[in-house]
Amino acid sequence: MTVTFxxxxxxxxxxxxxxxxxxxxxxTGELLVLIGPSGCGKTTTxxxxxxxxxxxxxxxxxxxxxxxxxxxxxxxxxxxxxxxQTGLFPHMTVKDNIEVVPRLLKxxxxxxxxxVRELLAMVNMDFEEFxxxxxxxxxxxxxxxxxxxxxxxxxxxxxxxxxxxxxLDPISREVLQIELKKLQARLQKTIIFVTHDIDEAxxxxxxxxxxxxxxxxxxxxxxxxxxxxxxxxxxxxIKKNYQFETSNLSLKALDLASxxxxxxxxHDDRIILSIDGxxxxxxxxxDHRFIGTISKENVKANQITADxxxxxxxxxxxxxxxxxxFKDVNTLPVVDDGNKLVGVITSLSLMNAVARLVGGNEx
Amino acid sequence: MTVTFxxxxxxxxxxxxxxxxxxxAGGLIGFIVAVLGRNHAxxxxxxxxxxxxxxxxxxxxxxxxxLLVFGLGNNTLIVALALYGIxxxxxxxxxGLSAVDPMLIDVGRGxxxxxxxxxxxxxxxxxxxxxxxxxxxxxxxxxGIATIGVxxxxxxxxxxxxxxxxxxxxxxMLEGAVPAAILAILVELLIGLLERRLAKR
Numbered sequence: 407m408t409v410t411f412x413x414x415x416x417x418x419x420x421x422x423x424x425x426x427x428x429x430x431x432x433x434t435g436e437l438l439v440l441i442g443p444s445g446c447g448k449t450t451t452x453x454x455x456x457x458x459x460x461x462x463x464x465x466x467x468x469x470x471x472x473x474x475x476x477x478x479x480x481x482x483x484x485x486x487x488x489x490x491q492t493g494l495f496p497h498m499t500v501k502d503n504i505e506v507v508p509r510l511l512k513x514x515x516x517x518x519x520x521x522v523r524e525l526l527a528m529v530n531m532d533f534e535e536f537x538x539x540x541x542x543x544x545x546x547x548x549x550x551x552x553x554x555x556x557x558x559x560x561x562x563x564x565x566x567x568x569x570x571x572x573x574l575d576p577i578s579r580e581v582l583q584i585e586l587k588k589l590q591a592r593l594q595k596t597i598i599f600v601t602h603d604i605d606e607a608x609x610x611x612x613x614x615x616x617x618x619x620x621x622x623x624x625x626x627x628x629x630x631x632x633x634x635x636x637x638x639x640x641x642x643x644i645k646k647n648y649q650f651e652t653s654n655l656s657l658k659a660l661d662l663a664s665x666x667x668x669x670x671x672x673h674d675d676r677i678i679l680s681i682d683g684x685x686x687x688x689x690x691x692x693d694h695r696f697i698g699t700i701s702k703e704n705v706k707a708n709q710i711t712a713d714x715x716x717x718x719x720x721x722x723x724x725x726x727x728x729x730x731x732f733k734d735v736n737t738l739p740v741v742d743d744g745n746k747l748v749g750v751i752t753s754l755s756l757m758n759a760v761a762r763l764v765g766g767n768e769x
Numbered sequence: 770m771t772v773t774f775x776x777x778x779x780x781x782x783x784x785x786x787x788x789x790x791x792x793x794a795g796g797l798i799g800f801i802v803a804v805l806g807r808n809h810a811x812x813x814x815x816x817x818x819x820x821x822x823x824x825x826x827x828x829x830x831x832x833x834x835x836l837l838v839f840g841l842g843n844n845t846l847i848v849a850l851a852l853y854g855i856x857x858x859x860x861x862x863x864x865g866l867s868a869v870d871p872m873l874i875d876v877g878r879g880x881x882x883x884x885x886x887x888x889x890x891x892x893x894x895x896x897x898x899x900x901x902x903x904x905x906x907x908x909x910x911x912x913g914i915a916t917i918g919v920x921x922x923x924x925x926x927x928x929x930x931x932x933x934x935x936x937x938x939x940x941x942m943l944e945g946a947v948p949a950a951i952l953a954i955l956v957e958l959l960i961g962l963l964e965r966r967l968a969k970r
Contacts, residue, residue, distance in 0.1 A: 479882070479883055482880060483880070495891060506880055507880050510886070566879075
């Protein structure tokens with residue numbers, strides 16, 4: 407189901423608009439992350455979808471139907487809702503908590519029972535062991551799992567999550583993020599997920615919407631946003647939160663290498679290549695397989711044999727690996743699985759890669 | 770004149786019965802006022818002040834005043850106990866409801882509960898231990914006050930105490946005083962136990 411915001415503005419009396427002229431379409435089956443600093447309007451945006459907040463102007467539609475047309479309670483029973491700190495009712499058991507919406511929808515008892523078993527099984531929690539516990543008898547991670555299951559209970563097509571993992575320790579948070587990602591792959595719900603953690607946004611989001619003081623400033627896939635932040639604010643927001651994780655997560659050897667080879671000479675089945683930023687030449691065979699490195703002097707003296715035994719690295723080697731080797735050499739050839747030379751890491755190519763990462767402009 | 774064990778037992782039952790009815794009536798008033806006024810702090814403060822004022826009334830004076838309206842008999846005592854019983858339950862219910870985490874109410878609404886469903890399924894169950902504590906305090910007080918109900922012609926254990934004092938017969942007096950004390954202690958213990966069991970969840 408799609409959720410569409412058309413020119414939506416929310417003003418609290420006597421304050422600057424919490425959300426201003428928002429146009430946004432959430433696609434069926436996607437996980438859209440709303441992110442920004444506190445007070446940017448992300449939570450207000452989320453809460454307008456199930457009418458916990460009413461927009462001052464504009465309209466919100468679900469599958470083309472204005473949400474004003476629904477009865478508040480009926481709309482909400484059809485939309486899953488999870489909040490920070492779990493929001494579990496402390497006086498209800500795990501089972502009772504999960505059953506809240508099915509009960510409101512007057513499901514018969516055996517259908518509810520079956521659903522609770524099914525949901526607990528999804529996160530590998532044993533029914534007999536956990537169903538009759540009270541929330542305070544569970545760990546933080548288990549509580550938050552139940553919170554997520556509760557929002558899935560009546561199988562709603564749309565789920566709203568308001569910083570659901572915000573209060574968890576980093577390890578539990580990561581485990582739950584992975585579980586959510588798996589659940590989402592299986593269930594294909596339309597999920598709107600609020601967070602202030604850019605790592606979480608990049609890990610989970612199909613698309614990310616970045617908010618600043620009530621405005622949607624950028625909307626795009628995690629890759630687009632990391633690579634092309636639309637303005638200084640987005641760039642600094644990503645940088646501040648995401649500077650070094652980015653390189654750890656996604657950058658591989660090839661991203662750091664220069665790939666602009668210039669053929670210099672060929673001798674029989676051997677080709678000598680040069681590359682900007684390196685004084686050395688690179689010797690490959692006719693299939694572009696890496697043989698070795700030759701110094702400038704030897705090339706000039708027509709000595710066509712590899713004189714340096716440089717161990718090449720693989721395209722998918724991690725940044726940490728590369729940097730630990732690179733401090734002892736000037737250049738580092740990069741080969742693919744077939745031992746073909748695909749690039750060379752030089753000081754110049756490294757600096758370009760860093761410039762791309764930080765500045766966001768391709769050069 | 771001798772008092773048999775069965776006399777004591779039946780007087781104890783009457784005593785407990787009168788205390789319970791008075792406390793329930795007062796508690797119910799306090800509960801309803803707290804629930805209706807939970808979102809109207811100013812109005813509720815007025816009610817709380819009145820309830821506290823009633824609480825400061827000396828019990829014998831209260832009975833005398835009510836006697837003018839309700840005459841001799843159990844009714845005067847029950848009305849007095851009801852009046853005294855408003856404050857503890859009113860105050861505890863109100864405090865309990867105010868202490869419910871607004872986030873839980875928000876979640877309840879967000880999942881599609883009506884305001885009434887939130888009250889019944891979330892707010893009141895969470896407040897119940899507090900309400901029970903208010904009721905316990907009120908009932909124990911009532912058992913004490915009910916002993917002087919004899920002055921307005923109501924039944925219960927006060928009769929033995931009064932008679933014992935009149936006849937300078939310590940035994941008869943104690944046959945009223947000791948069961949009354951035991952009754953109060955039992956109520957305190959039993960309801961306290963129930964509260965602790967609820968609090969465990």
